Amino acid sequence: MSGHVSPKSLYYSIFGALMVLTAITVFAAYVNLGNLNAPVALAIATFKATLVVLFFMHVKYSSRLTKLVVATSLFFLVILLGEMMMDYASRGMGVVLPALQ
């Protein structure tokens, strides 16, 4: 009735993981990874976001309908970012991905 109750230890573990990942983000920013600095920072941020969504926001224990809405928000965000960038790139408006230079 009262829904899924996560143990306190889980929340403390997630908190610890998020803090460690934040430290890694700052550390990684000072290391020259070439074109990979931004992808690494975003990958860590996405991993952190996933932890927050699944455990702090209880999506792991939510209904399939809620999971669908969460997935839908990501789907439209990808359309927003992806299609817009493709549009600019295909019009030759100065968008050159670092890897293609």
Added chain:
Amino acid sequence: MSNAVAHAEAHGHAEHHTALQHHFETMQQQKEASTLGMWVFLLTEVLFFGGLFMAYLLYRTWYFEAFAEASRTIAIAPGAINTAVLIGSSLTMALGVRAAQTNQRTATVRWLIATIFLGLVFLGVKVYEYADKFEHHHVPGANFISESPWAAQEQIFFSLYFTMTGLHALHMIVGVAIMSVITWMAAKGRFDEHYYTPVEMAGLYWHFVDLVWIYLFPLLYLVERHN
């Protein structure tokens, strides 16, 4: 047969939780509806911030050198501290929801107050950072000063910096207001292990604001720091 009896028979039980609205069958169904509605709202928030991330992505691609230069003028320490503060507030929020789920009124109120406190610390650090920007003439507009050849493009970065962190801070202020009401409701004993939906929904909002910051921190503070 009176309506009340017919109603009770239709449900197969006579007693309802006082928080159960008449158009829902069960507490579970009511909570599910709230959760779905909250996530649909958060979906619109994702796309609301998404537009700004889109602008950031495009201008960063166009004026990468300027973005790197402008980002390097921002002190990392306050941003890193604020990231830790916000993650900490998500922890206290999650523990607050858990306390509500397990019907611990005092603990719920304490965790929520801790969440509000951390939210205010975040905003305080933000005020300090903004004041610093004004002092160093890093605010786009007539008083903007930069030695770099990309001064105009740097102003685009700072415009995005102020818009994105400003909108985020506005969400924090709203969050603190919501949390204050929820704390008051919790203190009045409005929640128990069968009904804590407002605490959980306020928590979803709070965690979402944390999510936005998780992306803002590396994108605004940590561009090309290794040079």
